[in-house]
Amino acid sequence: MTKYIAKITALNADKIGVNPHGTAEFTENGDKLHIKVEMFDTPKNIEHWEHFHGFPDGRDAQVPTMAQDVNHDGYIDLPETEPVSGTTMVPLDSAPEDMNIPHDGYPVADENGHYEYEVDVPLDKLQAKFKEAFGSTDLQLDKRVVYVHGVPADLKLPDSVKGDVMSYDAHTTLPIAAGKIVKA
Template sequence: MRALLQATCLCGIATLAAAQGDAVDAVSGTFQPVNTVGETFTGSVSATPGDGDVVLRLDVEGAPPGMHLAHIHGFASADPEASACPDAAADTNGDGYVDLIETREQAGVTMIPFTDAPAGLQIESRNYPIAGEGGRMTYEQTVELAALQDEVEAAFDTPLALSQRVVFIHGAPEGTELPDSVQTLEGVPAAVTIPIACAELDAVEQ
């Protein structure tokens, strides 16, 4: 009987530890402009877990009118280091712009899209947030937490670790001319992927 009780106790402790290991803190961040094309940008982002879900929110002002790619970026490792918003040193080719490719050294890779289905991790989408003529852009989406964790781990071999990540908003104002040296993804114009704002996600004190 004592052995059975000990085994039951150990099983309970292991289950609790696993649950705590999967716990996700609420995080938030304040956007800072990236590149001169985003100099009017202000706003915030948050991810708030509860009841098995996590709610992703954006609330920004000063965005160029139109749809903007927005993603959580981070390092794909089992114990990821903290990502950081890029500084001027990230402009390694010296063309005056920090492009998407140049952000990877400090911020990592694109992971989670702010679309109508974030857990799908589909970067190509027509359902990103849209800024109105006045520059206001909001977004709110509730995502099943376990599904998001599973997809991130399967795709990147890394935990969700939101407090180690950053959020980028991309997309220059319509008509912006960028030099050919501004790097982008194959088949996607640089004006679409160039970062205009970045926020570092930090745990929210409860």
């Protein structure tokens, strides 16, 4: 059994009015990957997309800082995270093994901004999809970053904040928290 953990801390907190934080745990055990995420103080009563991001070539992904705010609008939006965190790889949704990123199967925060997400993923199915997308079956979890996304649709965002994921806007994709995955 191999366990990985990420301490998830806030991004864009001063702009979104909450301070999201929590933990993500990944436990490889035989043919299963058990994933558990618990978040606190997220924007309440909305769905939060969550994924791990990384580089297909195996480079070590890192959590972004304000240095990634290249357009200096005060927000770190999704496109600005790519140079340090790579691309969206695996969704932490109702079926991670399907690697179906844009859909409505992600956790929803309660009225206190809290949610828990827990799932057992068939490792062989996830690795097959991962190989199809990225050329390798090795998830390299200790080289990945967990992201939590999403702010209320009525939150005023400047036009400079980009979503860049198919037809989903920045309210859905704005990173609100991230954490580096490390081997426990």
